[in-house]
């Protein structure tokens with residue numbers, strides 16, 4: 001039996017119609033297994049968040065299948081959503097709470113036992129070095145602390161799949177290191193992690209598998225080592241830049257957008 005937690009096949013999603021239509025996902029195949037951190041790379045507008053939003057049931061595909069722990073996530077988005085925990089690209093507002101209270105609350109809502117959730121919350125706040133802000137009203141914490149709190153809210157009671165959309169945004173380099181360690185630990189604990197990031201250099205050391213998107217299509221998939229070895233420069237970042245042609249001006253890569 002396969003240990004795939006997430007299996008996406010031939011996923012298509014278009015926004016709008018006619019000459020202004022955007023094919024945001026164009027036949028994407030992607031798999032994530034228990035214990036794996038699977039990283040989605042791609043330029044701004046490549047279709048990463050569109051894919052994530054379909055996995056968690058915020059958007060419906062035009063075509064294709066998404067299975068999450070055996071559940072058809074397109075037919076049963078609420079069932080699939082219960083199996084996944086998510087850090088969205090935009091932080092969920094937690095005004096009126098403290099970071100500790102927000103993380104604890106999510107853990108309880110997701111069905112964790114009170115003592116387990118309290119322990120896990122304390123671990124995450126400590127591991128991410130959030131101690132000084134743990135009990136400060138959310139409206140007084142910095143952007144980076146808010147981002148780390150949002151991560152902890154996704155990590156406190158991880159489902160079979162943990163979806164992280166740009167978790168390192170706004171986070172300082174020291175705490176980014178702590179954050180990467182916790183991302184790795186989630187997978188080592190048995191969940192599958194689907195990670196969207198622009199932080200290619202740092203992701204390379206932590207992720208198991210990479211999918212590169214360009215204008216809604218998969219242009220490469222493999223381990224960081226295999227992708228690095230197959231492209232000039234031999235780092236994952238060099239491979240990525242080579243693959244998506246980031247050296248070209250945006251207008252050359254997106255003539256249809258430039259013409260608008």
Ligand SMILES: Nc1ncnc2c1ncn2[C@@H]1O[C@H](COP(=O)(O)OP(=O)(O)OP(=O)(O)O)[C@@H](O)[C@H]1O
Pocket residue numbers: 015016022024042043044045046047048049050051
């Ligand atoms: N609700 C929407 N309506 C219309 N177009 C959309 C919508 N959401 C996304 N798009 C378009 O779909 C394409 C893919 O967007 P998406 O947000 O998935 O990209 P992304 O890879 O996550 O980008 P970024 O790295 O900037 O977050 C873009 O061209 C975007 O403008």
